[in-house]
Amino acid sequence: VRGELAMLAPALVQEPAPRVLYAARAGTALHCGARGDPPPRVSWLADDGSVLHDQPGLRRIYSNGTLEMLPSSAYEVTSSTVRCRAANVHGTAVSRDVTLVPVPDESWEAVANAGAATAGGVAAVTCGSAGARDPEHVRAALWYHGDTVLHLDPPSQGSRYLVAGNTLLIRDVSHSDAGAYSCLARHAVTGATRRARPALLAVTAGGASSAPRLLATGGELSVQAGHPVCLPCVASDHPPPQYTWYREREGRLQPVQAAAEGWAWAGGAAQCVRRAALASAGLWICKAYNVFGDATAHTTLHVHDDSLSVVVAPTVLVTYDVSDTFIY
Structure with missing residues (x-):
């Protein structure tokens, strides 16, 4: 009986990611799917457990299990938490908490920075933002040397130019690489773009000997699963430094095996x-x-896999018999 009831009771076959960021002016749609016999009815719950209903100007709920958050022009938009619920006469399945984070349009500027590099070494030009509430959402989309767009090949060991996060790296830099660099930055959520004012890269013959000084590090980087990603660690070249990479696994540092x-x-x-x-x-x-010494950089890499599909069985299955109620 228990096995038959488990097959009849609802099971979620589709649910949103635990955190959904979207442009407030565009809105978004969340999908929730479930199977069961009879087909379960899908509804959405607020963080207090109450059932959500259509609310003009805010949300619309469809019979197919879709929750649509409507576009909003309000600058101050707060986050909220919802859950998907699927129910039929044999039981109920409830999804994990889903935090909705609407991102409003805001005023921000793209900022490029470039310092000095030693001829024959590695130069670094960074692209960031000023005024963005969540600067990690602002990413470099294009790079310029003067008014010329740099056409960058996919990363490889022999690449002269390499994009690592929001940093443009140039190896074997020469005096012809000196000059003004800028970037076009794009907000990953709202899609807004800004071009940075030029920053001047100077290429020198060398300088006083000293311990390495970090010029570019990754900080926090995000990438989609299956895509290549490069983590920067550029230090001053007086004299040229050597680099060793480590990963933290189970609380211990282990040297990175480059081939693997x-x-x-x-x-x-x-x-x-x-x-x-x-x-x-x-x-x-x-x-x-x-x-003369050393310097250490830390980068946290976040990997997102949107291709994952999850089937979630109900935590509590309530079934109804003619004479008894069973809870499994």
Whole structure:
């Protein structure tokens, strides 16, 4: 009886990600699907457990299990938590909490930074933002040298140019690489774009000997599963540093095996992963050192896999018999 009831009771076959960011002016739609016999009825619950209904100007709920959050022009929009519920006469299944985070249009500027590089070394130009409430959502979409768009090939060990996060790296830099650099930044959620004012890259013959000083690090990086990703770790070249990369696994640091993980670019000024997987996520540590000292950079890599499908059985299955109620 229990097995038959489990087959008849609802089971979720589709549910949203636990955190959904969307442009407030565009709105979004959340889909929830379930199977069971008879076909379960899908509804949406607020964080207090109450059933959500259509609300003009805010949301619309469809009979197919879709929750549509309507576009809003309001600047201050707050997040909320919802859950999907599927129910029939044999039981109920409830999804995990889903946090909705509407991102309003806001005023922000793209900012490019470039310092000095030693001829023959690695130069770094960064692209960031000023004024964005969530700067991690602002990403470099295009790079310029003067008014010329740089056409960048996919990352490889022999690449002269390499994009690592929001950093443009140039290896074997020469005086012809000096000049103004800028970027076109795009907000990953709202789609808004801004072009940064030019930053001047200077290329010098060398400088006073010193311990490595970090010029570009990753901080927090995000990538879709299956895509390549490069983590930057560029240090000053007086004299040129050596690089060693580590990963934190189960609370212990382990040296990165380049052949297994990907490849080291320009001697380790960046560490690249061929195809990011969920196992690639976590803390990556780079140590740059020369005879005068060392410097350490930390990068946290987040890997998102939107292709995952989850079947969720109900935590509590309530079934009804003619004479008794059973709870499993």
